[in-house]
Amino acid sequence: MTANGSRVRLLIGTRKGAFILTADASRKKWEIAGPHFPGWEIYHLKGSPADPNLIYASQSSSWFGQIMQRSEDGGKTWTPAGNKFVYDGVPGTHQWYDGTPHPWEFKRVWHIEPSLTHPDHVYAGVEDAALFHSTDGGQNWDEISGLRTHTTGSAWQPGAGGMCLHTILVDPTDPKRIVIAISAAGAFRTDDGGATWKPINRGLISKHLPDPTAEVGHCVHHIAAHPLRPGTLFMQKHWDVMRSDDAGDNWHEVSGNLPTDFGFVIDVHAHEPETLYVIPIKSDSEHFVPDGKLRVFRSRTGGNDWEPLTQGLPQSDCYVNVLRDAMAVDRLDACGIYFGTSGGQVYASADAGDSWKAIVRDLPPVLSVEVQTLT
């Protein structure tokens, strides 16, 4: 996408509200609007590809539960949408942390995925793990229950952050093919619009499991794909960076020379399907970047060979985390990369990661980052 007249709009979800950052194509000067919904946890915001001024937001609170918000003017004003998320039928149980049966209980919406073609069609990934769909702009939500009622569902267990469905990838060439991921059940795919699902975890190895190669139980942190190659998937697992070239049927590790292969985010360059970005985190018990250095690692070879990107990022005394939905890429010719930290910084690169700048430094802890490229 050429830069003439283009703008970018960042949608930032934080622990205490939402912020919207806008800039022209140079991405040098940013306007910051917010907080929207101050005091509420905003797990995710995402705009409709079919109508970029239509933005959905997940607003939640331990006190007041889940609210869904909808803006029709690019995030300037908001209207509450429907917030009734009811599991289909008798929900039954999944496994609790100690292996005992635990009732399925709706807690919050982690991820919103609007349709590529219909502004009022939108998916929601929720905790306890399930996939919901709305066809009326978020007023009413119905569960796509074939996922949760998969034969393995009663054996799913939560990760430390809860049993969340956090990744939804709809194949741009075949909207009936959807890949989702759940912590800590793993990845699943439907090829029939959600009626039936299958685990796609072959090749994942998780040493915390009694059977490290089990069909389900893997703590998948995030999955990304390039729109032109929907069959090639990249995964940041709890530990290990993984790749699949057959839509998840088989995975192999591409962690290569990363300093640690624990992490949360992973994303793909907008125009180079083999260029990947991850931010290694020290370990599963030390959720901060290693050695006090905030480094994005880029692979131009689809994995295995990684280079640290440090220009403009703090290289001493830095101990932030970057959560699973807190990285995004724009679609301008010089691909922009963005990520937000647990310290409230949002960093941007307008040159595919070669250099970085904090475009805002003192927000509440960042939960999610999305970017819209506007013409």
Next chain:
Amino acid sequence: MSGIPIRVELPAHLRTLARIRGHEVALDVHATPTIATVLDALEAAYPMLCGTVRDQVTRERRAFLRFFACQQDISLDSPDAPLPDAVANGSEPLIILGAVAGG
């Protein structure tokens, strides 16, 4: 049936969500005023509050909220028990309060 508006005091975040000015709303409750019938009237008047005070399916009070009336904590009373006369006659509000948290 009360015939007198029931006063309800709401937490600040819910007033913001429902775009309510001031600390209270006055609700016409067309039944014996109870926690349940007052919440029915609240949700009918402000649909965006559905699910924020009580669960939309089980109708149970959300765990971090309490109901106070006439200096009493009535959170554990039956939701179908009549509210105190002072609430029913509008001289006292039903207070919906968020638990203190934050350290």
